[in-house]
Amino acid sequence: MRTLIKNGRVVTAVDDYVADIFVDGEVVTTIGKSLEMEADVVIDASNKLVIPGGIDPHTHMELPFGGTYSSDDFFTGTRAAAHGGTTTIIDFAVQTKGESMTAGVDAWHKKAEGKTCIDYGFHLITTDFEDGSEKEMWRLIDEGISSFKLFMAYPGVFLADDATIFRAMSAAGQRGGLVCMHAENGIVINEIIKRFLADGRTAPKYHALTRPTIAEAEGVHRAIAIAEMAESPVYIVHLSCTDALNQVRQARDRGIPAFAETCPQYLFHSIEDYGDDFEGAKYVMTPPLREKHNHAELWKGLKMDDLQVISTDHCPFCMKEQKELGVGDFSKIPNGAPGVENRMALIYNGGVVENRISLNRFVELTSTAAAKMFGLFPKKGTIAVGSDADIVIFDPNGETEFGVEHEHMNVDYSSYEGWKVKGKVETVLSRGRVVIDNGEHTGKAGDGKFLKRGECVRI
Numbered sequence: 090m091r092t093l094i095k096n097g098r099v100v101t102a103v104d105d106y107v108a109d110i111f112v113d114g115e116v117v118t119t120i121g122k123s124l125e126m127e128a129d130v131v132i133d134a135s136n137k138l139v140i141p142g143g144i145d146p147h148t149h150m151e152l153p154f155g156g157t158y159s160s161d162d163f164f165t166g167t168r169a170a171a172h173g174g175t176t177t178i179i180d181f182a183v184q185t186k187g188e189s190m191t192a193g194v195d196a197w198h199k200k201a202e203g204k205t206c207i208d209y210g211f212h213l214i215t216t217d218f219e220d221g222s223e224k225e226m227w228r229l230i231d232e233g234i235s236s237f238k239l240f241m242a243y244p245g246v247f248l249a250d251d252a253t254i255f256r257a258m259s260a261a262g263q264r265g266g267l268v269c270m271h272a273e274n275g276i277v278i279n280e281i282i283k284r285f286l287a288d289g290r291t292a293p294k295y296h297a298l299t300r301p302t303i304a305e306a307e308g309v310h311r312a313i314a315i316a317e318m319a320e321s322p323v324y325i326v327h328l329s330c331t332d333a334l335n336q337v338r339q340a341r342d343r344g345i346p347a348f349a350e351t352c353p354q355y356l357f358h359s360i361e362d363y364g365d366d367f368e369g370a371k372y373v374m375t376p377p378l379r380e381k382h383n384h385a386e387l388w389k390g391l392k393m394d395d396l397q398v399i400s401t402d403h404c405p406f407c408m409k410e411q412k413e414l415g416v417g418d419f420s421k422i423p424n425g426a427p428g429v430e431n432r433m434a435l436i437y438n439g440g441v442v443e444n445r446i447s448l449n450r451f452v453e454l455t456s457t458a459a460a461k462m463f464g465l466f467p468k469k470g471t472i473a474v475g476s477d478a479d480i481v482i483f484d485p486n487g488e489t490e491f492g493v494e495h496e497h498m499n500v501d502y503s504s505y506e507g508w509k510v511k512g513k514v515e516t517v518l519s520r521g522r523v524v525i526d527n528g529e530h531t532g533k534a535g536d537g538k539f540l541k542r543g544e545c546v547r548i
């Protein structure tokens with residue numbers, strides 16, 4: 090299949106020019122003015138932006154959590170991602186406590202194989218890491234699983250103690266691997282939760298009040314300190330607030346290889362969204378939504394490169410029968426929210442249209458930086474000769490309407506119900522094939538390939 094994209098405004102993390110792009114098979118082979126190659130498909134991209142497909146390096150499809158599973162599987166979740174202009178996800182496989190790391194990765198391969206509509210990779214949630222585990226980790230790195238998430242939260246489930254974190258970071262750092270850290274002091278948080286429940290404070294909003302920003306800042310500080318002692322880089326996931334960001338800033342100012350992502354929910358929602366009733370369960374995620382004043386600092390962090398990536402932490406649970414598990418006890422509400430489909434348009438509008446970041450920085454934050462951070466660049470994350478033809482044709486004058494009736498995620502609510510934003514994903518190519526054509530999914534389950542990633546942190 091040969092595809093010619095004509096007259097689009099090609100924007101990467103560094104470029105911005107009008108050109109034609111010729112795609113032969115799965116890769117871009119020529120970029121130039123007035124190309125006249127024979128093609129099977131010609132797409133007129135006049136007055137449209139032509140950008141690299143989005144990379145969302147933080148999703149949870151079918152994640153077991155709190156007695157249930159996140160409601161998107163690898164088919165529904167990746168189809169929704171494609172609708173939103175994302176052509177690569179990196180999902181979190183889970184090493185169940187007591188099992189090997191390899192068993193966790195194998196289980197995720199089984200979940201994903203033959204189901205995905207876009208390309209995908211895995212990080213591994215690592216719960217056990219003993220002396221001697223490094224050989225298994227290094228083998229996984231050789232197999233393309235080059236990043237590992239460790240948790241300072243969720244005691245008894247995912248929490249790893251500082252010794253485990255130190256061992257994992259030391260091993261990862263020696264072989265181009267990267268530890269992604271869920272940085273919140275879960276031990277103290279659990280004590281605060283016990284007090285709230287004993288006082289009868291059980292509504293969803295108390296989820297936020299039991300997880301103060303200082304618990305996140307302490308986690309970030311400790312994660313960076315352990316990484317420094319382990320002589321490894323560290324990547325903080327789903328950073329939500331100024332207090333935590335300041336820890337990253339201070340480390341980066343000292344030249345420490347500390348990196349972080351934030352997510353749209355922390356840029357657009359606030360603690361006020363919990364309200365007083367059970368509807369607030371829609372926003373029960375960790376870290377929780379914060380006070381509004383954090384938004385401006387997070388945007389500043391994105392602009393100044395103290396935050397490098399915007400991911401979604403897509404982890405949907407339906408209100409019915411899933412979030413409802415926590416009626417009368419917020420600590421039993423499964424943690425997470427949908428978002429994989431919303432990210433690109435939200436950040437284009439909130440970032441570029443509202444003049445907080447440049448168009449190039451938008452591409453960098455939603456695609457290029459994740460490709461470099463997680464060993465996918467330049468195959469993914471840019472538009473260049475030889476790169477995979479993962480391309481989004483984006484109408485800057487179009488409009489995206491959010492809401493459950495417009496979205497494709499397998500969940501019974503939208504975090505952005507009724508929102509309208511400027512900019513619209515029009516056509517999406519995944520390795521040269523059109524998978525979204527004017528809002529219609531034209532691909533199928535199994536289109537996506539597993540991505541064997543290389544060394545992390547080429548940023």
Ligand code: URP
Binds near residue numbers: 271373375404426
């Ligand atoms: O609430 C969240 N974030 N759920 C997903 C699991 C995690 O910690 O990323």
Ligand code: ZN
Binds near residue numbers: 271326
């Ligand atoms: Zn997490």
Ligand code: ZN
Binds near residue numbers: 147148149402403404
């Ligand atoms: Zn997550």
